[in-house]
Amino acid sequence: MDRSGEKIRELAVRGATGAIVVAVVLGALYAGGRAWTLLVSVLSILSLSEFYGMVSRKFKVSKGVGFIAAILILFTASDGIHPISLVLTLCIASFVILFLEIARRELRGESYAIWNMGGTMAGILYIVIPWTFMILLRRLPSGGILLFTMFLCTWSCDVAAYLIGSRWGRIRLCENVSPKKTWEGFIGGLSASVLAGVSVAYILETQPMPFIYVGLICGIAGQIGDLAESVIKRETGVKDSGKLIPGHGGILDRFDSVLVSGLLVYVIFGVILR
Template sequence: MRYKLDDELLKRTASGLVLAVAFLSGIYIGGIYWQLLCSAIALLSLREYYGMLSIHFHVSKGIGFGAAITILSATWCSTRAEIYLVVLVVSTFAVFICEIIRRELKGHSTALRNVGGTTSGLLYVVLPWSFIIQLRFNPLGLILLLTLFACTWSCDVAAFFAGKKWGRAPLSPAVSPKKTWEGFFSGLLGSILCATFIAYALALPPFPLVLMGTLVGIAGQLGDLSESLLKRETGVKDSGHLIPGHGGLLDRFDSIILSGTLFYLLFELLL
């Protein structure tokens, strides 16, 4: 049993290091490499999301992927929010048209679930990754993304090990029985300490980065719980099997997408 646990931890660590190198390189290089990396993660994550929903009802994957590619392509040439809204509206009506045809031909339709499933994949997966792509174009994009990813990983590691060793009080037993309040606060502390270290290493004012670390420590774990709820309702253990020791891409990046969206809101739209 101990050997099996150590082997699983080794696989988790190795695959985590590979992902860390890929993303830290992408953050540093930026440009087309960063856009292609994030776009690939978004499309593969969307595939996992639609795969989970398809267990229970039909999802118009073709329309969803067409809309996703359009949204991700728009980040390369424009940051106008109207493009995203138009894509969401057009894809919604495209699904309705498919369901109209289905009802005429087969006598039944699932328009409400299909529209909800198809468009929610764009809202939950694709738009957040498009925001993360655009953060790199910000004058502070390098620091913002470094803080986002480093604090998220620090939060995940601290929450995992502290929860395993000291966890007693369940955080949300009906959604994720293994998560504890001890793990939650340890993850939050890990994120704040990581942000503090970044501020010290780069000789930056600590207060803004500590606030960013706090945001990541809370929002990231809420994003993690959100995906746990999705898996609970669809009856799957992992969103996929692409990453050894982690499961799918949604399992690995569920914490990033909410935090990245909030970073985009703060640093692109409000400040």
Template sequence: MAVLSSRVSDLFPRALSGFAVVLIVSAALYLGAWWWAGIVSCIALVSLWEFYGMLEREFHVSRGIGILVGIVTLVFTGLSSPLEYSVVILPASVLLVLAIEVLRRQLAGTSNAIRNAGGTLAGVLYIVYPWSFLIEMRTREWGLLLTGALLLCTWSCDVMAYLVGNRWGRFLLCEKVSPKKTWEGALGGFCGSLFTAGLLAYISGVPPLPLLFIGLICGLVGQLGDLAESVLKRETGVKDSGSIIPGHGGMLDRFDSILFSASCVYMLFEVIWN
């Protein structure tokens, strides 16, 4: 009974905070325009801050430069400017970081140029760009449906993987990366994502193939994104990226799957499909 009571007490704040996040993000997506761009930018920048905090447990990162680059990228995207415009600031940011490391070497006798430049740039590419893709996708003719499908399929995958894994999980999926994840849970998440995609296609009356592609991506690539963040946490020795969301950890913990899925869906519909 004590174990059951503990599980219920742990599950309640997780469910409540998760519902609040889903409600806020869904409302912003529906309203679109600056509501969506604003919420997405907040999520991206908080996640980026957490990412740099994880890296700083191992080496120095120019967090201020990375955050500034992230803000400029998100502003460019929010102003409906082509995302490619923001690419020009990436080389500039690396050069600035290297210049700072040259100065640090000269004054303090130590430097961390390679890891600092790589870590600072990686945060922008890993976190900010996928969220920028979602800002840009929302402006398209079918943007509300496609972006909504991506979010719902990702959340369905997470929920089903958690429920199925807890109930029937026996065979470990990737125990050296995430010791609690199982093949049964991964399969449950995949099926949940595909089912949600098919249900959305049926309800909305649109051709099912595009949404099923999204379901496939979220069910496979999204779970890889979850494992990718687990690798980062193992390497930096942290349990969660932060503590901003009760029961979930940090913002990056809550949205790690979407980062991979958003990049793949954007490439599919913006680059390949067109």
């Protein structure tokens, strides 16, 4: 009885915090402009902080350099990403880390140049750049609808994958990465994601193919993105990336799927089909 009550309370907390997250994201997405840029920037920096917290369990990372580089990249996104500025920011950050390791080696007789530069820059590439492209995606003529569809497909995928995997899951998907994930759950999540995309197209009475593309991206790449964070957590020995969202873990835990999905949606609709 106690376990049952505890499970109910856990689900209630998870549902309540999940609803708050959905409301905040959709509200900022609807408002667009500075509201969306601000939310994305906050989520990006918090996720980066969680990533550095995990990575620093294994080796040293220059968090300050990483945060400064992240802020510069997000700030420049307010006027659109300039490739030269982006490359310069990444290169300068890399050299600053190397200079710091030179000083560490000279003063302490030890250095972590390869690990420090790799871990610090990985956070920028894995988290900050994808979120930055989601700022740019919102500015496309149909960016608001595309982002709404992406989040709807992602959430539909997550829920369906969990429910179907828990009920009918038998064949393990990646047992050494995420033991509870199954192929049945993966297929169920993919199906729900595509269905969500088609539903948006039906409601808007428009061509379904762009929304099917989004559904496929979220259903396949989104679930792979979730596994990607699981690999990081396995290697760093943590269960959750953080504790900021009760019942869900950290910011990165909640938004890991949209990192790769947002990047791919922007590439397709902001670059290839533009």
